Amino acid sequence: MEDAAQNNNGPELVESDTTPDPEFYILRLYVAGQTKKSLTAFANLKEICEEHLGGRYRIEVVDLLENPQLARGDQILAVPTLVRRLPPPIKKIIGDLSNTERVLVGLDLLPVGEANVQK
Amino acid sequence: MIEEKDRTLKEKSLEKAPTGINGLDDITYGGLPKGRTTLVYGSAGSGKTLMAMEFLVKGAQKYGEPGVFMAFEETAEDLAENFASLGFDLDGMESRDRLLVDHVHIDKSEIEETGEYDLEGLFIRLGLAIDSIGAKRVALDTLEVLFSGFQNEAILRSELRRLFRWLKDRGVTAIVTGERGEASLTRYGLEEYVADCVILLDNRMEEQISTRRLRIIKYRGSKHGTNEYPFLIEEDGISVLPITSLSLEHEVSTERISTGISRLDTMLGGQGYYRGTTVLVSGTAGTGKTSFAAQFCKAACERGERCLYFAFEESPDQITRNMKSIGIKLQPYLDSGLMQIHASRPMAYGLEMHLMGMRKILDTFNPDVIVIDPITNLISAGTEIDVKLMLTRLIDYLKLKNITAICTSLVQRESTEGINAQEISSLMDTWINLRFFESNNERNRGISVVKARGMAHSNQIREYMLTNHGIEIRDVYLGPSGGLLMGSSRDIQEAKETAEIAAQSKNAARRKRELESKLKSLDAQITALNSEFEVQKEELDKLSSEEALRSNALAKDRSEMARIRRADLH
Structure with missing residues (x-):
């Protein structure tokens, strides 16, 4: 399990070395099969990223049904779970990401106060 | 045919997984319901984690049933350290695939919630753990921690219900631990999901002394001891003490x-x-x-x-x-x-x-x-x-x-x-x-x-x-009244008896002497009498011989006289 996690870390580290941009986002979406919830989450995430991150992001989708050992390695209980792996610190957002404001808050893209103002 | 079916049904319904915990199998008449989930609840420090862990360890050691311990509170390292003092070598058992300890890290502050989700990740994780070692037993300690990690209680409750059904479908014998609650048995009402067997652990202070007690609240489809049983956390784990389980069968020595x-x-x-x-x-x-x-x-x-x-x-x-x-x-x-x-x-x-x-x-x-x-x-x-x-x-x-x-x-x-x-x-x-x-x-x-x-x-x-x-x-020493004489009275009695014995021996000697002298004098008297007897006898002999002489002489005289007188002699 440790190995699997490291394998996943491998290419990212290289990537983050070549792109030292602190504004670059690596997001990983954990799902369990092609369920309605996971499809909704992915669609929502894509939309939010396009709108707020331009091209400064990469989304990895991990299907736990295919890689069940990652549930333990990455401490995933709920699905879908979105993990912001970069920039640090690691952030977790669970659910189908239907509440855009909360996702933005969770990704540190929007301060809590500003979210309220926008509303 | 029908009879046979009945019997297998009955056997199936009563099938139990022995816990291997001293005494617990006696009061549950064989162990926990096999293939079902048992709720063990109690206040903090009442021994829930230990019971869950011992169930797995004993299961692996004694009954060949590997187990998965899913810890929501303590890390695997902490558990291994804590149980080392009880002689449970968790790491060793893990390396031999007899046990798998999986720490589930839950920190609400790290998690943002938005929209619909489920706990499929937990299921996948548990399922993988069970499959990886072929586990027959599962412990979830303390499942309730989930409630603190997620905000949406409705989702949690439906997912828990699904979890228990899932555990049953997998056919594993499970222990779920829970915190004791105020209004319901457990803080989040876990008992509404687990209907088969519920065990309460209690750590009470009485007269400033802590006593651990165990009670089986319910056990569907089985008889069970209904009392509160004191239990100990001993060096080799939990020991429940039903007096009835104490055997009187030890061999005795005649030495x-x-x-x-x-x-x-x-x-x-x-x-x-x-x-x-x-x-x-x-x-x-x-x-x-x-x-x-x-x-x-x-x-x-x-x-x-x-x-x-x-x-x-x-x-x-x-x-x-x-x-x-x-x-x-x-x-x-x-x-x-x-x-x-x-x-x-x-x-x-x-x-x-x-x-x-x-x-x-x-x-x-x-x-x-x-x-x-x-x-x-x-x-x-x-x-x-x-x-x-x-x-x-x-x-x-x-x-x-x-x-x-x-x-x-x-x-x-x-x-x-x-x-x-x-x-x-x-x-x-x-x-x-x-x-x-x-x-x-x-x-x-x-x-x-x-x-x-x-x-x-x-x-x-x-x-x-x-x-x-x-x-x-x-x-x-018995006194005159029959009581035991002790201390100085015993000494006095002892002295008295010695004195008496001395006096008695003195008396005897004197008496002996008296008798001896009496005998002596009697002896003397006998001698005197003997000699007198001799004298008298001599006298008598003398007398009789004189008498004979005299009569002879007389006869002689008479015949002389007759001769002289020329008596007509016939």
């Missing part, structure tokens, strides 16, 4: 061993205690209970046996010094390692800890005889019923190991009806009572054998003394 006091051996049918029995020495303060125990230790050590002394009143130094003053020298045996004294304050920790400690020492030292001095102090470390159960367990253990035990007991009143003694006397095979007798402005010590199972013991009260060469049991 007799000396009490160290030859005349006490005599009182006990001539040979002393049976090996492996439990002896109670009761008495009021100052009667010399410790001395009796020490004398026994000394005798044991002299035989080369290992001797363990649990002191709850005095320090080891104090005991050796005091015993030296009455000529019982224990120091050489302590030095040679044949004897050990362990002293501790009874109130220092609970009864449970005491017994646990004692068991540990017993197992490492492996003694032939032990002394618990005094056992009554242990009684103050627990409530009545618990103490009796625990002592029964301890004594059972001693008997199993064929260890002879001397337990001293302090009683309040000068009688054999000591309250404390009575509670535990039924556990004892031999009961020796020591007491003071007050008379003539003195307090003297008396010993009697109240009971001695399996031996013809003396029914007499004897006096004993603590001399500079140990304990001495004295001869019995």
Whole structure:
């Protein structure tokens, strides 16, 4: 399990070395099969990223049904779970990401106060 | 056909997974419901995690059923460390795929929630763990932590329901632990999902003493003990103490061993205690209970046996010094390692800890005889019923190991009806009572054998003394009124009897002399009479011979006369 996690870390580290941009986002979406919830989450995430991150992001989708050992390695209980792996610190957002404001808050893209103002 | 089907149905419904936990399988009549989920709940520190873990460890060790422990609170490292003290080698078992400890990290502050989700990740994770080692048992400790990690309670509840159904479908025997709640049994009402078996663990303070208790709240489809059972967390895990599970099947020895006091051996049918029995020495303060125990230790050590002394009143130094003053020298045996004294304050920790400690020492030292001095102090470390159960367990253990035990007991009143003694006397095979007798402005010590199972013991009260060469049991002196004479009255009686004997022997000599002289004088008289007899006889002889002469002469004279007178002679 440790190995699997490291394998996943491998290419990212290289990537983050070549792109030292602190504004670059690596997001990983954990799902369990092609369920309605996971499809909704992915669609929502894509939309939010396009709108707020331009091209400064990469989304990895991990299907736990295919890689069940990652549930333990990455401490995933709920699905879908979105993990912001970069920039640090690691952030977790669970659910189908239907509440855009909360996702933005969770990704540190929007301060809590500003979210309220926008509303 | 139908009958057969019925039978298999019945068997199936009663199938159980033995826990391997001491005593628990007795009160559940075989263990937890196999293939189902059991809820174990209790307040913090009541032993839930331990019970769940022991269920898995014993399952893997004794019943060949590997287990998955999913920890929501403690990390695998913490668990491994905590259970190492109980002799559970979690890491070792993990490396052999007998156990899998999976720590689920939940921190609400790291998680943002938005929209619909489910706990499929947990299911996948648990499923993988079960499959990876072929687990038959699962423990979730404490599942309730999930409630603190997620905000959407509705989702959680439906997911929990799904989890329990899933566990059942997987056919694993599971333990789920929960915190005790105020309104419902558990804080988040876990009991509404788990319907098959519910066990409550309780850690109560009574008279400043903590007691652990276990109760089976429900057990669907099975009979079960309904009482509250005290349990111990011992060195090898949980020990539930249903009195009924205590067997009376240990092998007994017919070997007799000396009490160290030859005349006490005599009182006990001539040979002393049976090996492996439990002896109670009761008495009021100052009667010399410790001395009796020490004398026994000394005798044991002299035989080369290992001797363990649990002191709850005095320090080891104090005991050796005091015993030296009455000529019982224990120091050489302590030095040679044949004897050990362990002293501790009874109130220092609970009864449970005491017994646990004692068991540990017993197992490492492996003694032939032990002394618990005094056992009554242990009684103050627990409530009545618990103490009796625990002592029964301890004594059972001693008997199993064929260890002879001397337990001293302090009683309040000068009688054999000591309250404390009575509670535990039924556990004892031999009961020796020591007491003071007050008379003539003195307090003297008396010993009697109240009971001695399996031996013809003396029914007499004897006096004993603590001399500079140990304990001495004295001869019995009965006074004029039939009572036992002790102390100085015994000395007086002794002196009196010696004097009487002397006087009697003097009298006899005098009488003898008198008779001798009488005999002598009689003898003299006999001699005198004899000689007189001779004289008289001589006289008589003389007389008769003279008579004959005279009559001859007379006849001669007459014939002469006739001749002379020319009498007509015919």
